[in-house]
Amino acid sequence: MMRAAIFVSLLVGAVLLAEGCAVSTNPVSGRRRLYGYSWEEERRIGxxxxxxxxxxxxxxxxPKLAAYVDSLGQVILQHSHLRRPETPAAFRNTPFVFRVLDSPIVNAFALPGGYIYVTRGLLAHVNNEAQLAVVLGHEIGHVAARHASQRAFELQLGQVALLGGAIVGQEVLGLPGGDVLQLGGTVAQLLFLKYSRDDERESDRLGVEYAARAGYDAAEAAAFFSTLKRLSEQAGANLPSFLSTHPDPGEREQTIRALAARWRTELPAMDRVLQAAYxxxxxxxxxxxxxxxGYLDGQAFYHPTLRFWFPVPTGFHVTNQPSQVILTDHRQEAVLVLSLASETSAAAAAQRWRGQQGLTLIDQGSERINGLTAVYVVAEGKTSDGQLIRVLRYFIEHEGRVYSFAGYALQAHYARYQPTFLQAIRGFAPLRDPVRLNVQPIRLRVVRAARSAPFRVLLPELPRGFTPETVAILNQVTLEAPISSGTPLKLPQP
Known part of the structure; x- marks a missing residue:
């Protein structure tokens, strides 16, 4: 995943600790052991x-792509330990959900209780249905072997307390934490749990087994792991999260081939690849x-769908997420967050926020920003570790929605950053430029090679942001790889 980020309440985290561990069955081994949660709790958490x-x-x-991924996932699931006659009914009767997330990151991950996610970025880099079958089987393997619950049992109390403290500060002030702390207690706890390399090796083994039993040529997945290796090399230190705790991709590529060869001796009919259909x-x-x-262009952020734009202060890094836009100062001393408020007016949103316990009101008022109604509140509050934070909160009405800008800095630094916050906030304005309103994404197009030539030679002019190497990785080939006439190629096109 994956770079995951999103979750619930501190109370649930405390409940999980209070509930302690549970003695339960491992569906893969059939043995009973201690887990962090019971299977029922895993389903609830998921x-x-x-x-x-x-x-x-x-x-x-x-919808068609989502239905396809779910359908394939259900097929692979039927060949897993979770659907075998000897497996206890509680596991056999657990429904699974397979979802496609709208993210360009190459990622797949699983949550306890039967929730499997792949990103559109991963789907683009997979080259056939057999490869996807192994990826889905790998994630099903994590759930079947109950790896998250095993890691939760081993989690130290101090780590949970640290997580809880971070979330307290988030809940009171609304202050965003790191990627994981945006999620909340239980889910964040789960995503902090790094699978061990042994867990990953077991899931690789299970993924190959489940795909092979479903009739797929599981050896095809080796090429996908080679793609992951190239992505990691290209990213340098910023590894795709799918790789963050996994064994070395080169090792996995060899392991996948060996495991698939072993299964082929038992299941000679495992020959489904299905590239054209995929x-x-x-x-x-x-x-x-x-x-x-939403996208950044120069020193401005534009959102065509919601029809607004605002200037981005120099020295701030922009992170655009479906539910919020986060601007982080390069010194890590200030952050500005734009999100949608649930109230129907700026005044109601401001009143609700300033009425929270734990906040000390410093200033409040109203103004017009580029013709839009706006209400602001300045308040202070303490984080869980006792630091005094000053918050500048603006609520702005635009086309039937209320937008919330929240600028955070330590009280000692606030005076330095207030003008910067106001530069962005007071620059918020309706987007009317038809060129920016009608911007379209780059899409994957399957084009057959018109002639035989090295891959590099066959590439057309590429859109901004795409290089010959990234497109070669997308196709699981090298730039100098010979391509035969008529070979389908995945190309980025407007």
Missing amino acids: QEADRQIVAQYGLYED YTRIEGLVLGEDPRQ
């Missing part, structure tokens, strides 16, 4: 987390960031 993940990241809006499914898939959901 259900709660799923709602928040969907709200935070958004689902990719392609390419038909992903034709038109959005590649990279979708500018319709």
